[in-house]
Amino acid sequence: MPAAGGIGPGNGKEYPGNLTPFVTVTCIVASMGGLIFGYDIGISGGVTTMAPFLQKFFPKVWEKKEADKSTNQYCQYDSQTLTMFTSSLYLAALLASVVASTVTRKLGRKLSMLFGGLLFFVGALINGFAKAVWMLIVGRLLLGFGVGFANQSVPLYLSEMAPYKYRGALNIGFQLSITVGILVANVLNYFFAKIKGGWGWRLSLGGAMVPALIITIGSLVLPDTPNSMIERGQTEEAKTKLKKIRGIDDVEEEFKDLVAASDASKLVDHPWTNLLQRKYRPHLTMAVLIPFFQQLTGINVIMFYAPVLFNTIGFGDDASLMSAVITGIVNVVATLVSIYGVDKWGRRFLFLEGGVQMLICQAVVAASIGAKFGTSGNPGELPKWYAIVVVLFICVYVAGFAWSWGPLGWLVPSEIFPLEIRSAAQSVNVSVNMLFTFAVAQVFLIMLCHLKFGLFLFFAFFVVLMSIFVYYFLPETKGIPIEEMNQVWKSHWYWSRFVEDHDHPNGGMEMSKGGLGPKNV
Ligand code: BGC
Numbered sequence: 001m002p003a004a005g006g007i008g009p010g011n012g013k014e015y016p017g018n019l020t021p022f023v024t025v026t027c028i029v030a031s032m033g034g035l036i037f038g039y040d041i042g043i044s045g046g047v048t049t050m051a052p053f054l055q056k057f058f059p060k061v062w063e064k065k066e067a068d069k070s071t072n073q074y075c076q077y078d079s080q081t082l083t084m085f086t087s088s089l090y091l092a093a094l095l096a097s098v099v100a101s102t103v104t105r106k107l108g109r110k111l112s113m114l115f116g117g118l119l120f121f122v123g124a125l126i127n128g129f130a131k132a133v134w135m136l137i138v139g140r141l142l143l144g145f146g147v148g149f150a151n152q153s154v155p156l157y158l159s160e161m162a163p164y165k166y167r168g169a170l171n172i173g174f175q176l177s178i179t180v181g182i183l184v185a186n187v188l189n190y191f192f193a194k195i196k197g198g199w200g201w202r203l204s205l206g207g208a209m210v211p212a213l214i215i216t217i218g219s220l221v222l223p224d225t226p227n228s229m230i231e232r233g234q235t236e237e238a239k240t241k242l243k244k245i246r247g248i249d250d251v252e253e254e255f256k257d258l259v260a261a262s263d264a265s266k267l268v269d270h271p272w273t274n275l276l277q278r279k280y281r282p283h284l285t286m287a288v289l290i291p292f293f294q295q296l297t298g299i300n301v302i303m304f305y306a307p308v309l310f311n312t313i314g315f316g317d318d319a320s321l322m323s324a325v326i327t328g329i330v331n332v333v334a335t336l337v338s339i340y341g342v343d344k345w346g347r348r349f350l351f352l353e354g355g356v357q358m359l360i361c362q363a364v365v366a367a368s369i370g371a372k373f374g375t376s377g378n379p380g381e382l383p384k385w386y387a388i389v390v391v392l393f394i395c396v397y398v399a400g401f402a403w404s405w406g407p408l409g410w411l412v413p414s415e416i417f418p419l420e421i422r423s424a425a426q427s428v429n430v431s432v433n434m435l436f437t438f439a440v441a442q443v444f445l446i447m448l449c450h451l452k453f454g455l456f457l458f459f460a461f462f463v464v465l466m467s468i469f470v471y472y473f474l475p476e477t478k479g480i481p482i483e484e485m486n487q488v489w490k491s492h493w494y495w496s497r498f499v500e501d502h503d504h505p506n507g508g509m510e511m512s513k514g515g516l517g518p519k520n521v
Helices: 022-032 032-047 051-057 061-067 078-106 109-128 133-161 164-192 200-206 209-221 227-229 235-246 252-266 278-296 299-311 317-345 347-373 384-401 405-416 419-451 454-473 486-490 507-511
Strands: none
Touching: 022 032, 022 133, 022 164, 022 209, 022 235, 022 507, 032 078, 032 109, 032 164, 032 200, 032 209, 032 299, 032 317, 051 061, 051 200, 061 200, 078 109, 078 133, 078 419, 109 133, 109 200, 109 209, 133 164, 133 227, 133 405, 133 419, 164 200, 164 317, 164 405, 227 235, 227 252, 235 252, 252 419, 278 299, 278 405, 278 419, 278 454, 299 317, 299 384, 299 419, 317 347, 317 405, 317 419, 347 405, 347 454, 384 405, 405 419, 419 454
């Protein structure tokens, strides 16, 4: 019997069909969802170092920053309202991703993306024209809803569209567009900050309308995925679409499996409670711990606050924004390395190598900042070489993240969930990611103020923890078809006790429903 939903050689078969121009263009357009997410990540840190922006919306922070010039550098930006501005987006995204899982399932991936794009657009518009803090927050909440919808639907869309052989590369394409979005935002911040008259921040924030329009228009022209069409009863149209996507007429085998997969997942009434079954313990653990650890690398301290941080270690406003551009470039290039290596060297190698690399850098950065700033936060005169060394190690740290936890934090969860729990587990993954993105953004400035250089040791501790976790608990998933994934748990020293022989998530479902063949064919 074929594995339900099997796109891949799970039971020794391979579907015909190639990487057609149609599917390539479709996936490139769809991954623009990542671009918007990235733009948001990159833009806020730069904007919050722009003097006119601070003066207008956060005058207390501005005054404190000015007045405290020569005293404690660690606490200059410690403002609840300022952090709320940055982190409100992620709380909104968390809520939206839960709602989006239903919209995505019932109304299709396309419509979810459209909602995402529209919400983004309105949020960016309100932000660009903001006159008061509440407008900034409302705008950012809307952007957050947009992110929630996009991050729930885009990865799903890509996986369903992609021919199985290219699923991995296309998945990291999503992360690549996140990093490109961050970089574009950093570059724009750099130039917009120079605009005379001090309204450059309006362009930075309003600029999010451009990627929002791209994904909005994109979602209108994109085809819906065959899976989604079948799920909503458009079986014949789905078959025609599948032929077009794969560029061949012979799609019978894959098509049958898609229908079977849809039937199988309809048998599961409550995907959420299903997730709590003992046999899904390894999956649930990964759905929670992978995004948790990804955020506890501390990466977003750099992504959100790089200019603030560089300001703290003595760079002028301009040099700070420039440094953020440099880390942005490193982020993009290192992601390309991951695309190249992930199927050659494997996930575990990248996770562990990236972990060691990040750990060393965090230790060096903590030591350098500690040596100069001590606990008083008053560094005196900072030599140029010093700032350069810190930026250099931050870049090596970003590279470590960008070829390990960055892309793998999205790729690994997407490839280990069996079909019947996939959407629910993906929602858990996105929500946990957003929750801890929110938490890190919210507490970073307070932590910098209180933990001082020890902040970097705090994240270093978690990097040690996550590397140990990967070493002992994360099986290698490289080159394993999704349908065969059960094997990796069954042969694992720890997880084997949860997954038993008869627990064939997809295969089992397929067997039990036996004669449920394709409908309307
Ligand atoms: C993470 C983001 C992070 C980005 C950096 C993503 O994988 O989810 O939180 O800002 O990588 O490139």
